[in-house]
Amino acid sequence: DAGVIQSPRHEVTEMGQEVTLRCKPISGHNSLFWYRQTMMRGLELLIYFNNNVPIDDSGMPEDRFSAKMPNASFSTLKIQPSEPRDSAVYFCASGPSGAYEQYFGPGTRLTVT
Amino acid sequence: KQEVTQIPAALSVPEGENLVLNCSFTDSAIYNLQWFRQDPGKGLTSLLLIQSSQREQTSGRLNASLDKSSGRSTLYIAASQPGDSATYLCAVVGGANSKLTFGKGITLSVRP
Numbered sequence: 251d252a253g254v255i256q257s258p259r260h261e262v263t264e265m266g267q268e269v270t271l272r273c274k275p276i277s278g279h280n281s282l283f284w285y286r287q288t289m290m291r292g293l294e295l296l297i298y299f300n301n302n303v304p305i306d307d308s309g310m311p312e313d314r315f316s317a318k319m320p321n322a323s324f325s326t327l328k329i330q331p332s333e334p335r336d337s338a339v340y341f342c343a344s345g346p347s348g349a350y351e352q353y354f355g356p357g358t359r360l361t362v363t
Numbered sequence: 364k365q366e367v368t369q370i371p372a373a374l375s376v377p378e379g380e381n382l383v384l385n386c387s388f389t390d391s392a393i394y395n396l397q398w399f400r401q402d403p404g405k406g407l408t409s410l411l412l413i414q415s416s417q418r419e420q421t422s423g424r425l426n427a428s429l430d431k432s433s434g435r436s437t438l439y440i441a442a443s444q445p446g447d448s449a450t451y452l453c454a455v456v457g458g459a460n461s462k463l464t465f466g467k468g469i470t471l472s473v474r475p
Contacts, residue, residue: 254406283463292467293407293452306462341406350395350456352463354406 254355256342262361268330271358274323275344283352284317284327285341293341299325300348332362365390365457369466376443377474384438384469386453391431394456398427398438401450401468410451411438443473 255274263269275282284296297307302319310317314333319325329336339359343352366389376382386396395414399407411420411427413436419428426439440447452468 293465295462295464298462343407350397350463351412352409354399354408356406359404 254342254344254353256340256355256358258358259356260359260361262363263332264363265333266331267362268328269332269336269360269362271327271340271342271360273325273327273342273344273355275325275342276353277323278346279344279353280322280347281345281352282319282325283343283345284325285343287339287341287357288337296327296340329360332360334362336360337362365393365455365464367453367455367464367466369451369453369469371469372467373470373472375472375474378443378445380443380473381439381441382443382471384440384451384453384471386436386438386466388434388436388453388455388464390457391434392457393431394461396427396429396436396453396455397463398425398436399452399454401452403449407452440471443471445473445475447471448473 257272280301282299285293287293296309297317298305299319317327339357341357343354345352368387397412398410400410401407413420413429424441429436450468450470454463454465
Protein backbone atom coordinates (compact mmCIF):
# COMPACT_ATOMS: atom_id res chain seq x y z
CA ASP A 251 0.00 0.00 0.00
CA ALA A 252 1.22 3.51 -0.80
CA GLY A 253 0.29 4.87 2.61
CA VAL A 254 -1.59 8.10 3.21
CA ILE A 255 -1.20 10.47 0.27
CA GLN A 256 -1.39 14.23 0.64
CA SER A 257 -1.28 16.94 -1.96
CA PRO A 258 0.17 19.37 -2.54
CA ARG A 259 3.33 18.85 -0.48
CA HIS A 260 4.05 22.56 -0.43
CA GLU A 261 1.70 25.49 -0.93
CA VAL A 262 2.56 29.17 -0.94
CA THR A 263 -0.31 31.59 -1.25
CA GLU A 264 -1.21 35.18 -0.53
CA MET A 265 -3.42 36.28 2.30
CA GLY A 266 -7.09 36.18 1.35
CA GLN A 267 -6.76 33.36 -1.15
CA GLU A 268 -8.58 30.05 -0.85
CA VAL A 269 -6.45 27.02 -0.07
CA THR A 270 -7.52 23.39 -0.53
CA LEU A 271 -5.50 20.53 0.91
CA ARG A 272 -6.18 16.98 -0.21
CA CYS A 273 -5.82 13.58 1.39
CA LYS A 274 -6.23 10.00 0.23
CA PRO A 275 -6.35 7.61 3.20
CA ILE A 276 -5.09 4.05 3.24
CA SER A 277 -7.58 1.76 1.55
CA GLY A 278 -9.84 0.02 4.03
CA HIS A 279 -9.31 2.53 6.83
CA ASN A 280 -12.50 3.88 8.36
CA SER A 281 -11.10 6.84 10.29
CA LEU A 282 -9.45 9.99 8.98
CA PHE A 283 -7.85 12.82 10.89
CA TRP A 284 -6.60 16.30 9.97
CA TYR A 285 -3.88 17.83 12.15
CA ARG A 286 -1.98 21.11 12.16
CA GLN A 287 1.59 21.38 13.44
CA THR A 288 3.34 24.59 14.45
CA MET A 289 6.39 25.27 16.56
CA MET A 290 4.34 27.18 19.11
CA ARG A 291 1.39 24.85 19.54
CA GLY A 292 2.77 21.49 18.46
CA LEU A 293 0.46 18.99 16.80
CA GLU A 294 -3.25 19.77 17.12
CA LEU A 295 -6.22 17.73 15.92
CA LEU A 296 -8.49 19.79 13.70
CA ILE A 297 -11.19 17.29 12.76
CA TYR A 298 -11.83 13.56 12.87
CA PHE A 299 -14.05 11.53 10.50
CA ASN A 300 -15.33 8.01 11.05
CA ASN A 301 -16.98 6.25 8.10
CA ASN A 302 -16.96 9.59 6.24
CA VAL A 303 -18.94 11.33 9.00
CA PRO A 304 -17.35 14.15 11.05
CA ILE A 305 -17.16 12.96 14.66
CA ASP A 306 -15.20 15.73 16.36
CA ASP A 307 -14.55 19.12 14.77
CA SER A 308 -13.90 20.97 18.01
CA GLY A 309 -10.34 21.66 16.91
CA MET A 310 -11.30 23.58 13.79
CA PRO A 311 -10.05 27.08 14.60
CA GLU A 312 -12.84 29.14 13.05
CA ASP A 313 -15.36 29.33 10.26
CA ARG A 314 -12.65 29.95 7.71
CA PHE A 315 -11.75 26.27 7.99
CA SER A 316 -13.93 23.52 6.56
CA ALA A 317 -13.36 19.83 5.88
CA LYS A 318 -15.22 17.29 3.79
CA MET A 319 -15.03 13.59 3.18
CA PRO A 320 -17.30 12.84 0.22
CA ASN A 321 -16.23 9.18 0.09
CA ALA A 322 -13.98 6.70 1.84
CA SER A 323 -10.98 7.45 -0.35
CA PHE A 324 -10.81 11.25 -0.36
CA SER A 325 -10.92 14.19 2.00
CA THR A 326 -10.28 17.91 1.69
CA LEU A 327 -9.42 20.66 4.13
CA LYS A 328 -10.25 24.13 2.89
CA ILE A 329 -9.21 27.51 4.26
CA GLN A 330 -11.09 30.51 2.93
CA PRO A 331 -9.86 33.21 3.24
CA SER A 332 -6.35 32.26 4.28
CA GLU A 333 -4.32 34.35 6.76
CA PRO A 334 -0.59 34.41 7.59
CA ARG A 335 -1.29 32.78 10.97
CA ASP A 336 -2.57 29.71 9.11
CA SER A 337 1.02 28.97 8.02
CA ALA A 338 1.83 25.51 9.35
CA VAL A 339 2.30 21.91 8.32
CA TYR A 340 -1.02 20.13 7.88
CA PHE A 341 -1.07 16.37 8.32
CA CYS A 342 -3.70 13.85 7.36
CA ALA A 343 -3.78 10.49 9.10
CA SER A 344 -5.96 7.43 8.69
CA GLY A 345 -6.68 4.42 10.83
CA PRO A 346 -8.60 1.15 10.65
CA SER A 347 -11.05 2.20 13.35
CA GLY A 348 -11.11 4.94 15.95
CA ALA A 349 -8.24 7.08 17.16
CA TYR A 350 -5.94 4.50 18.64
CA GLU A 351 -4.01 3.43 15.55
CA GLN A 352 -3.10 6.11 13.03
CA TYR A 353 -0.87 6.28 10.00
CA PHE A 354 0.32 9.72 8.98
CA GLY A 355 0.82 11.23 5.58
CA PRO A 356 3.91 13.30 4.72
CA GLY A 357 2.12 16.58 5.34
CA THR A 358 1.47 19.77 3.39
CA ARG A 359 3.62 22.77 4.30
CA LEU A 360 1.43 25.85 3.89
CA THR A 361 2.88 29.33 3.79
CA VAL A 362 0.52 32.30 3.64
CA THR A 363 2.21 35.61 2.86
CA LYS B 364 -8.60 18.46 29.50
CA GLN B 365 -5.75 16.05 28.85
CA GLU B 366 -2.29 17.62 28.64
CA VAL B 367 0.85 15.79 27.56
CA THR B 368 4.27 17.13 28.51
CA GLN B 369 7.67 16.13 27.21
CA ILE B 370 10.75 17.57 28.88
CA PRO B 371 13.37 18.49 27.83
CA ALA B 372 12.47 19.83 24.39
CA ALA B 373 15.86 18.88 23.00
CA LEU B 374 18.59 16.41 23.88
CA SER B 375 22.07 15.79 22.49
CA VAL B 376 24.01 12.62 23.32
CA PRO B 377 27.13 10.85 22.02
CA GLU B 378 26.72 7.75 19.91
CA GLY B 379 26.42 4.53 21.86
CA GLU B 380 24.76 6.02 24.91
CA ASN B 381 21.62 4.48 26.37
CA LEU B 382 18.99 7.14 26.89
CA VAL B 383 15.52 7.69 28.29
CA LEU B 384 12.89 10.06 26.93
CA ASN B 385 10.14 11.07 29.32
CA CYS B 386 6.45 11.77 28.80
CA SER B 387 3.84 12.77 31.37
CA PHE B 388 0.08 13.17 31.06
CA THR B 389 -2.45 14.75 33.39
CA ASP B 390 -5.45 12.41 33.06
CA SER B 391 -4.62 8.79 33.89
CA ALA B 392 -7.85 7.50 32.31
CA ILE B 393 -6.23 6.67 29.00
CA TYR B 394 -7.04 4.00 26.43
CA ASN B 395 -3.49 3.70 25.15
CA LEU B 396 -0.23 5.58 24.70
CA GLN B 397 1.90 5.78 21.58
CA TRP B 398 5.39 6.92 20.79
CA PHE B 399 6.01 8.39 17.35
CA ARG B 400 9.13 9.41 15.47
CA GLN B 401 9.21 12.42 13.16
CA ASP B 402 12.12 13.10 10.83
CA PRO B 403 12.63 16.68 9.56
CA GLY B 404 10.10 17.54 6.84
CA LYS B 405 8.36 14.20 7.18
CA GLY B 406 5.23 12.77 8.73
CA LEU B 407 4.98 10.75 11.92
CA THR B 408 5.87 7.08 12.17
CA SER B 409 4.43 5.02 14.99
CA LEU B 410 7.16 3.28 17.00
CA LEU B 411 5.35 1.61 19.87
CA LEU B 412 1.79 1.42 21.15
CA ILE B 413 1.04 0.45 24.75
CA GLN B 414 -2.49 -0.48 25.70
CA SER B 415 -3.73 0.80 29.06
CA SER B 416 -3.58 -2.73 30.50
CA GLN B 417 0.08 -3.18 29.53
CA ARG B 418 3.21 -2.05 31.32
CA GLU B 419 5.68 -2.04 28.43
CA GLN B 420 6.35 -2.77 24.79
CA THR B 421 9.62 -3.56 23.04
CA SER B 422 10.76 -3.25 19.46
CA GLY B 423 14.41 -3.82 18.69
CA ARG B 424 16.50 -1.30 20.62
CA LEU B 425 13.38 0.55 21.79
CA ASN B 426 11.45 -0.14 24.97
CA ALA B 427 8.48 1.90 26.11
CA SER B 428 6.99 1.68 29.59
CA LEU B 429 3.72 2.95 30.97
CA ASP B 430 2.73 3.83 34.52
CA LYS B 431 -0.88 4.95 34.29
CA SER B 432 -1.32 5.71 37.97
CA SER B 433 1.52 8.21 37.97
CA GLY B 434 0.74 9.52 34.48
CA ARG B 435 4.15 8.72 33.07
CA SER B 436 5.75 6.89 30.17
CA THR B 437 9.36 6.47 29.16
CA LEU B 438 10.97 5.54 25.86
CA TYR B 439 14.29 3.79 26.35
CA ILE B 440 16.71 3.74 23.42
CA ALA B 441 19.63 1.35 23.77
CA ALA B 442 22.99 1.94 22.15
CA SER B 443 21.94 5.12 20.37
CA GLN B 444 23.04 5.73 16.78
CA PRO B 445 23.23 8.87 14.63
CA GLY B 446 20.29 7.47 12.65
CA ASP B 447 18.16 7.78 15.79
CA SER B 448 18.35 11.57 15.48
CA ALA B 449 14.76 12.78 15.10
CA THR B 450 11.88 14.23 17.09
CA TYR B 451 10.08 11.77 19.34
CA LEU B 452 6.46 12.49 20.22
CA CYS B 453 4.31 10.88 22.85
CA ALA B 454 0.51 10.76 22.42
CA VAL B 455 -2.37 9.40 24.49
CA VAL B 456 -5.91 8.37 23.59
CA GLY B 457 -8.51 9.11 26.23
CA GLY B 458 -11.03 6.47 25.20
CA ALA B 459 -12.06 4.15 22.38
CA ASN B 460 -13.61 7.01 20.41
CA SER B 461 -11.46 9.78 21.77
CA LYS B 462 -8.71 11.66 20.04
CA LEU B 463 -4.93 11.51 20.24
CA THR B 464 -3.42 14.24 22.39
CA PHE B 465 0.22 14.88 21.56
CA GLY B 466 3.14 16.24 23.49
CA LYS B 467 5.34 18.77 21.70
CA GLY B 468 8.11 16.25 21.26
CA ILE B 469 11.75 15.84 22.17
CA THR B 470 14.29 16.57 19.45
CA LEU B 471 17.12 14.07 19.81
CA SER B 472 20.54 14.53 18.30
CA VAL B 473 22.99 11.63 18.47
CA ARG B 474 26.55 12.81 17.81
CA PRO B 475 28.93 10.43 15.98
